[in-house]
Amino acid sequence: MNGAVKLAVSGLCGQGLHFQLDGFRLVYLAVAVLMWGASGVFSLEYMAHYKNKKRYYVFFWATFFATAGVFLSADFYTTFLFFEIMSFTSYVWVAFDERKESLRAAETYLAVAVIGGMVMLMGLFLLYDLCGTLAFDELGKAAGEILAGNGREAIGENGCALGSELLQLYVAGGLLLFGFGAKAGCFPLHIWLPKAHPVAPAPASALLSGILTKAGIFGIIIVSCIMFGRDGRWGILIACLGLVTMLLGAVLALFSVNLKRTLACSSVSQIGFILTGIGMSCLLQSVGVDNSLAVRGAFLHMVNHSLFKLVLFLCAAAVFMNLHELDLNEIRGFGRKKTVLKFSFLMGALGIGGMPLWSGYVSKTLLHESIVEYTEALDQMAELGNVMPGITGSPLFWRGAEWVFLVSGGMTVAYMLKLFVAIFVERHPVRQDEFDSSVSGAYMRKASKTALAAAAVLLPIFGMFPHKTMDVLADLGQGFFGREGQAHLVSFFSMANLKGGLISIGIGVFLYVAVVRGWMMTNQRYIDRWASWLDLENLVYRPVLQTALPEIGGAVCGFVDRYLVSSLLTVVLAVSAVFCRGMDQMADGIIRLARESTHSQIPQVCIREKGRTRTGEGWFGAFRTRAEQQRARAVCGFLRVKDQVRRNGRLVEESFSFGLMLFALGLCMTLGYLLWVFVRRGG
Numbered sequence: 001m002n003g004a005v006k007l008a009v010s011g012l013c014g015q016g017l018h019f020q021l022d023g024f025r026l027v028y029l030a031v032a033v034l035m036w037g038a039s040g041v042f043s044l045e046y047m048a049h050y051k052n053k054k055r056y057y058v059f060f061w062a063t064f065f066a067t068a069g070v071f072l073s074a075d076f077y078t079t080f081l082f083f084e085i086m087s088f089t090s091y092v093w094v095a096f097d098e099r100k101e102s103l104r105a106a107e108t109y110l111a112v113a114v115i116g117g118m119v120m121l122m123g124l125f126l127l128y129d130l131c132g133t134l135a136f137d138e139l140g141k142a143a144g145e146i147l148a149g150n151g152r153e154a155i156g157e158n159g160c161a162l163g164s165e166l167l168q169l170y171v172a173g174g175l176l177l178f179g180f181g182a183k184a185g186c187f188p189l190h191i192w193l194p195k196a197h198p199v200a201p202a203p204a205s206a207l208l209s210g211i212l213t214k215a216g217i218f219g220i221i222i223v224s225c226i227m228f229g230r231d232g233r234w235g236i237l238i239a240c241l242g243l244v245t246m247l248l249g250a251v252l253a254l255f256s257v258n259l260k261r262t263l264a265c266s267s268v269s270q271i272g273f274i275l276t277g278i279g280m281s282c283l284l285q286s287v288g289v290d291n292s293l294a295v296r297g298a299f300l301h302m303v304n305h306s307l308f309k310l311v312l313f314l315c316a317a318a319v320f321m322n323l324h325e326l327d328l329n330e331i332r333g334f335g336r337k338k339t340v341l342k343f344s345f346l347m348g349a350l351g352i353g354g355m356p357l358w359s360g361y362v363s364k365t366l367l368h369e370s371i372v373e374y375t376e377a378l379d380q381m382a383e384l385g386n387v388m389p390g391i392t393g394s395p396l397f398w399r400g401a402e403w404v405f406l407v408s409g410g411m412t413v414a415y416m417l418k419l420f421v422a423i424f425v426e427r428h429p430v431r432q433d434e435f436d437s438s439v440s441g442a443y444m445r446k447a448s449k450t451a452l453a454a455a456a457v458l459l460p461i462f463g464m465f466p467h468k469t470m471d472v473l474a475d476l477g478q479g480f481f482g483r484e485g486q487a488h489l490v491s492f493f494s495m496a497n498l499k500g501g502l503i504s505i506g507i508g509v510f511l512y513v514a515v516v517r518g519w520m521m522t523n524q525r526y527i528d529r530w531a532s533w534l535d536l537e538n539l540v541y542r543p544v545l546q547t548a549l550p551e552i553g554g555a556v557c558g559f560v561d562r563y564l565v566s567s568l569l570t571v572v573l574a575v576s577a578v579f580c581r582g583m584d585q586m587a588d589g590i591i592r593l594a595r596e597s598t599h600s601q602i603p604q605v606c607i608r609e610k611g612r613t614r615t616g617e618g619w620f621g622a623f624r625t626r627a628e629q630q631r632a633r634a635v636c637g638f639l640r641v642k643d644q645v646r647r648n649g650r651l652v653e654e655s656f657s658f659g660l661m662l663f664a665l666g667l668c669m670t671l672g673y674l675l676w677v678f679v680r681r682g683g
Contacts, residue, residue, distance in 0.1 A: 006074060013081065018135065020074035023476030024299070028071045028214065031306050034455070035211055036064045039203040041451040042314050045444070046203055046321050052096065056201065059092040063207070070215045076124050076134040076176075079219060080117075087113035087183070090212060093204035094196045105195040108537060111545075112182050112192045120179025120219075126172035130165060136222055140482070143169060143227040169227075173234070176223050184216025186275060187245040190268045191537040194252065197264035198326060202317030205260060209267040210309035214302055217274055224278050225295075225481040232286030236392045239279025243404050246272025250411035254418075254515065255530040259316050259326045262415055263309065266352065269408060270305045273367060274298050276405065280370040281481060289377045292488070295481040296474040297366030303473060304351065304359050304462075311348035311456045315341060318444050318452070319423065328419070328526045333428035334435045340449045342424045344456035349416040351459040353508065354409050354501050359462035361501050362470050362492055364409060368500045369490075371402045406504050413508020418516045422526070429524070466492050 004022035021029075043060065047053040066089055069082030091113070095106035128134055131142040146165045182189040193213075197205045220238070228234035249268030256262040277298030284291035316326070318341055325331050335341045351360040375398040378388060382395065391397050428435060444452075462469045467489070478484075491497065520529055533539065 013077075015075075015077045015134075017078045017081070018074040019069075019072045019078065020136075021072060022479060024478075024480030025071050027303065027473055027476050028211075028218075029068060031303060032064065032067055032071065032211055035207060035306060035310050036060075038310060038314065038451040038455050039206050042317060042448045043201070043203045045448050046201060046317050050097075050201075055092065056096060056204075059089045060204070062089040063093075063212075067211060067215060071218060074136060076127070076136075076139075076222075079222075080120060080124060083120075083183070083215060083219075084113075084117050086212065086215060087117065090204075090208065093200045093208065096201055096204070097199070099199070102199040105192075105199045109192045109196045112189060116179040116182030116189065119175050119182075123172045123175030123179065126168055126175065130168050130172065136226055139222075140226040140229070144230075147228070147231055173223050173227060177220060177238075180216045180219030180223070181241070182216070184213050184220060184275075185245075185249075185268050185271045186216070186220075186241055187248055187268070187272075188536060190245065190249065190271075191541065193264045193268055194256075194261055195537070197267075197313075198258060198260040202260065202313050202320055205264070205316070206310050206313035209264060209313060210306040213267060213271055214306060217271070217278075217302060220275070221278060221298075221481060224282055229282060229482050230285045232283055232388075235279045235282025235286055237279070239276055239283060239401070240392070242272045242275030242277075242279055243401055244272070245269070245275060246408045247404055247411075248272075250408045250415070252530070253415045254411050254511065255520070255528065256415070257328045257520070257526040257528045259319065259328065259331065259419065259423075260313070261326075262419060263312050263316060266412065266415065267305070267309060269412065270301070270308070270352070272408070273364065273405075274301050274305070276401075277301065277367045277370060280367070280374055281483075283374050284370065284377070287374070287377050287381065289373060290488075291370070292478070292483060293366050293373060293490070294370035295478050295483045297363050297370055299477040299481065300470055300474055301360075301363035301367060303477075304363050304459075307455060307458060308348050308352040308360065311344055311452065311459070312352070314448075314452050314455070315345040315348065318448070322443050328422045332422045332426045333432050335424040336427070336432075337436050338443060340453055341444065344452045345420065345424065347456040347459045349420050351463070353413040353416050354504055355463075356493065356498060356501055357460060357463045359459050359466075359470065361463055362466045364504075365492055365497050365501060366490065368402070368405055369497065371398060371405060375399055375402065406500060407507055409501075409504030410507025410511055413505055414511035414516060417508065417512045 004020050006021075007019040009017040009019075040060070043056070047056055050056065063086055066082050066086035070079055070086060073079040073082060087110075091106055091110050094109045095102055124134060127139070130146075131139055133139060133142065146169050149166075178189070185193045193209070197209060200208060224234060224238050246269050249265050249270070249272055253262045253265035253269060256265055277294050280294035281291045281298065284294055319331050319334055320326060323331055323334060335345065347358070351358040354360045354364040375395050378393065378395040378398065381388065387393065520527055
């Protein structure tokens with residue numbers, strides 16, 4: 001991060017806000033400006049007939065500034081603040097049209113965002129307690145010392161070990177991974193993407209998929225490459241999560257018959273590719289091998305995926321704003337004679353499918369070769385007798401991982417071929433003449449066409465001239481991953497590198513013919529073959545959060561209330577009643593003693609009226625001296641106190657609410673005392 005420009009806003013929000021601009025951040029700030037600019041231009045047409053469009057634009061630009069704040073942040077505190085703002089402002093996109101399915105999807109989105117944010121916050125507490133800082137530059141050094149075994153043990157004030165620093169570091173890292181992974185769409189926290197994208201306005205879906213998920217990846221890069229950059233165990237975790245996410249997202253996209261849902265599930269899969277690259281970066285470093293292929297592949301695929309989803313979701317926007325349909329059976333044939341729309345979608349499809357001469361091929365080739373490179377490193381270590389432990393240390397496991405990568409790439413080709421053929425090749429059985437009549441250009445304004453085509457043309461340019469374009473971007477971004485120096489030149493179009501891409505393309509064509517055309521189509525209609533009950537949200541998360549946890553919590557609270565709190569309150573009330581009765585008897589004794597000794601000459605001067613004690617009118621005038629009058633008043637005052645104590649005693653015995661109030665008051669006093677002790681000891 002040498003040569004970075006830094007800015008600190010001290011005192012704001014307690015810790016202050018810290019920003020930094022380097023090569024990685026500059027590239028992604030440019031990507032954000034491009035995406036918001038193109039989506040904003042397209043939104044002018046897409047949102048023209050919505051009555052709540054002002055609300056859309058307010059949160060559209062609020063999310064931009066929050067997202068820019070995330071990417072420019074220089075510490076986790078600043079990241080967290082802007083991350084949460086971004087989550088809440090983008091929630092409005094998902095709930096925008098306020099339909100039932102939109103509100104349910106927004107509920108899922110918000111639940112994942114809030115739970116992920118709170119878990120992330122716990123991780124930040126642990127990390128700050130361990131390292132004393134949340135600044136990215138300082139965290140890398142502190143975490144490196146702990147992983148190297150040079151950290152001190154965390155010892156409490158009483159001298160008892162609170163757990164090793166290494167364990168605390170892993171726990172903090174796991175909590176941060178949960179929070180950032182939820183936003184990135186990493187399995188098993190990917191559930192919001194297939195629900196939120198189909199219901200949000202399509203230009204907003206482009207941003208949700210293309211760049212808001214990268215805000216989650218941003219955090220995962222910091223945790224993985226800056227904090228755990230040389231830790232093989234962490235690398236295995238991230239790589240395996242990436243492989244599962246990659247494969248699952250591709251399967252979901254292959255079986256989907258909804259245009260935007262297919263693109264949303266595709267985003268899950270492509271996030272898996274990026275995570276795999278981040279994991280391979282850690283693994284290659286852990287065995288002392290240069291990780292430039294993994295680092296550059298992960299970064300370039302981040303940029304590529306942002307551009308792919310900008311183009312593809314804007315194409316989906318053009319379809320939806322004309323037909324108000326997303327089902328492939330209803331939109332088939334719409335784009336047959338629409339040149340700009342067909343060109344733009346084809347560029348996005350070829351790019352994301354990894355076709356040579358398009359940008360996706362470059363980043364996928366780097367990621368694939370990083371897996372091959374790590375497998376070869378394990379083979380060499382095995383020949384020297386240095387065998388890595390566990391199944392993940394076997395070269396055979398990583399050869400299997402390579403095939404997962406290739407098959408997932410093949411599925412990408414298959415589902416993008418499915419979309420292209422359905423929309424731009426096949427004919428609609430009823431409405432084809434109606435679709436063809438809009439060829440004149442009425443289906444999309446010139447400004448929208450220009451924005452879409454300008455974004456689409458970048459994909460073949462980057463793919464045809466990778467050394468002049470994508471290598472330059474990779475040189476700018478790799479420092480953020482902790483890698484400095486010049487990477488060796490990759491011959492992207494050599495036969496050895498073309499082989500992996502061609503295998504994926506072959507697998508994709510086979511899957512399209514066998515699965516899409518052979519199994520998913522009946523009577524020339526696309527059939528959703530995915531079992532509806534195979535929904536992780538409805539199968540696991542909602543039953544656990546809405547049924548199991550409330551039932552368990554209610555049972556625990558009921559037990560505590562019945563057997564613990566009630567018993568404690570009974571003891572408190574009994575002690576209070578005994579105390580009040582004792583005070584009552586003591587008061588009676590004092591009064592009797594006074595009347596038999598010092599106040600024996602004073603007659604009864606107090607009478608009772610309506611349950612209250614007062615001084616009898618006209619009685620004090622019967623006393624000859626002022627001293628006698630004062631003693632009479634003292635007796636009556638003492639009797640009033642005695643009656644008040646007796647009434648309070650009955651109130652404690654008879655009123656559960658009063659007893660509970662006293663109990664709560666005692667807890668507050670205890671908490672205040674503990675805070676006072678904590679402050680005196682300096683925190």
